[in-house]
Amino acid sequence: MSTASRQPVTSDPKAMPAHVAIIMDGNGRWARARGLERLEGHWQGYRTLKKIVYAADEMGIRHLTVYGFSSENWRRPEAEVGGLMSLMLRAMKAEIDELAANGIRVRVLGRLSQLPADLRQEFEQAMERTADYQRMTFNLAINYGGRSEIVDAVRAVAAEAASGRIRPEEITEETVASRLYAPDTPDPDLLIRTAGEMRLSNFLLWETAYSEIWVTDTFWPDFSQELLAEAVRGYQARTRRFGAVVE
Ligand code: IPE
Ligand code: IPE
Ligand code: MG
Numbered sequence: 120m121s122t123a124s125r126q127p128v129t130s131d132p133k134a135m136p137a138h139v140a141i142i143m144d145g146n147g148r149w150a151r152a153r154g155l156e157r158l159e160g161h162w163q164g165y166r167t168l169k170k171i172v173y174a175a176d177e178m179g180i181r182h183l184t185v186y187g188f189s190s191e192n193w194r195r196p197e198a199e200v201g202g203l204m205s206l207m208l209r210a211m212k213a214e215i216d217e218l219a220a221n222g223i224r225v226r227v228l229g230r231l232s233q234l235p236a237d238l239r240q241e242f243e244q245a246m247e248r249t250a251d252y253q254r255m256t257f258n259l260a261i262n263y264g265g266r267s268e269i270v271d272a273v274r275a276v277a278a279e280a281a282s283g284r285i286r287p288e289e290i291t292e293e294t295v296a297s298r299l300y301a302p303d304t305p306d307p308d309l310l311i312r313t314a315g316e317m318r319l320s321n322f323l324l325w326e327t328a329y330s331e332i333w334v335t336d337t338f339w340p341d342f343s344q345e346l347l348a349e350a351v352r353g354y355q356a357r358t359r360r361f362g363a364v365v366e
Pocket of ligand 1: 143144145146147148149187188189192203314
């Protein structure tokens with residue numbers, strides 16, 4: 120990705136967030152409230168995600184990262200996990216042409232080796248096909264855990280140290296950050312969580328050090344372009360200090 124397509128983190132209150140991250144939560148509760156199966160909520164969540172990807176692009180958000188399946192979500196009933204895996208496969212097959220036609224770079228963040236082989240292959244093809252696209256980066260966190268991501272980065276740095284390519288005293292925050300799953304995506308400016316929970320659930324632990332957090336009670340399937348715009352306005356009204364004094 121060229122540097123021209125990236126925007127620096129800025130404290131200009133009117134600026135668009137360069138990177139918006141979303142914890143898409145509440146599919147199950149949305150379904151239960153309608154007497155539907157949880158999987159119906161996930162399918163509706165997919166339809167919402169599709170709208171939000173293109174809405175974010177239209178608004179000029181350059182990087183969008185969404186939490187689709189956490190490393191802890193394997194604890195769910197087998198039928199739900201299996202249903203989510205086949206949803207993701209069908210969704211990626213259905214959407215990749217349109218994403219590519221719109222110049223959107225797709226990247227999947229997480230331990231892909233633990234996913235079903237057909238899904239992993241679909242994700243790898245999507246990433247390869249769109250690797251050079253620069254209009255917007257769409258990161259999909261699947262089998263993702265913030266702690267695993269840091270562990271994987273630490274393993275990479277440790278291997279370099281063991282082979283003598285880097286000395287321990289040379290290791291900086293940049294060294295670690297450059298081994299994370301999306302090293303050329305800036306840290307999220309704005310983190311949105313739907314369905315009201317006030318927690319990170321192991322999402323982007325390193326990257327959200329200074330993200331502005333915006334939570335809505337709305338369940339993910341009911342999330343909308345209007346709510347995204349509201350979150351951005353909320354973000355723009357905040358004062359980001361990054362530990363400094365800002366008058
Ligand atoms: C988010 O919705 C989607 C995934 C975690 C896969 P949930 O399935 O967590 O919905 P709730 O939180 O049970 O309502
Ligand atoms: C976080 O939601 C993971 C995703 C949205 C993919 P969860 O529903 O898994 O989070 P908890 O269990 O409420 O913390
Ligand atoms: Mg949930």
